[in-house]
Amino acid sequence: MTQRLAFIALPILLLAACGPVEKKADEAGAAPPPAAEGQSASVAVAVTPHAGGPLAVSAQGVGPITSATAFDAPTLAALFPKAVVKSAFLHSGPGPAAPIITVEQNQIPLMEISRNEDGDLGAIRLEGGDVRGPRDETLLTKWSALGLDIAHCRAGEGRDVNTVVCVRPEAPNVQYLIGVRGWTQGGLPTVETLNAKGQLNGLVWRPIEGAAVGSA
Known part of the structure; x- marks a missing residue:
């Protein structure tokens, strides 16, 4: 009886171990790459208002x-x-x-x-x-x-x-x-x-x- 329970529990443990790994991969894929963030920041251009003078x-x-x-x-x-x-x-x-x-x-x-x-x-x-x-x-x-x-x-x-x-x-x-x-x-x-x-x-x-x- 103990040996049979061990065989049943083994696949469950393997599935439980795989779940968090797949979730982390999804989270990593959703995050924007650092290069894209740097490129977006470089597009901004500051404009100085005209307060006076020529x-x-x-x-x-x-x-x-x-x-x-x-x-x-x-x-x-x-x-x-x-x-x-x-x-x-x-x-x-x-x-x-x-x-x-x-x-x-x-x-x-x-x-x-x-x-x-x-x-x-x-x-x-x-x-x-x-x-x-x-x-x-x-x-x-x-x-x-x-x-x-x-x-x-x-x-x-x-x-x-x-x-x-x-x-x-x-x-x-x-x-x-x-x-x-x-x-x-x-x-x-x-x-x-x-x-x-x-x-x-x-x-x-x-x-x-x-x-x-x-x-x-």
Whole structure:
């Protein structure tokens, strides 16, 4: 009788011994590998909000704004914590008003941000404040000091009529808005006229994907 009980108990003991081993293997398989955790952590990118001082405009973006930034007032308010950020509508020409976001800092209108057809961040228009262009240009700089090539310029249209719109080859998605005092004839003025009366009145930045590379 004792020998028979021993034979019956042996398989039960073997099964009991196998159970915890299989459970540990399942737990080990469910845990993410260390390499995957390290890879996920390296994707995070810190963005420094703009608290004040010069606002740099480059091919990559406007201050903390890049092509990945959402067209969203709370997002922009977080990037510009000392500014007044508001949603508004722009009435320009026929058709419905276009949604925009305005950013004002130190009681100076800093940016007007539009939305593209996909609902993402579109153009950013800068016509006031301490704005710096791709080569550290400031607003109101004379044409003669900008070093722009008229071959990369065109006559402005719509709200920019009688304005000269230029780009630099290294930053084709940043437009320079050149005002020409007294110019109302349309088309491009001569270089002599630009040297005498032209100045930088604003900048317009677009995500590089939405810019016409190589032209103004």
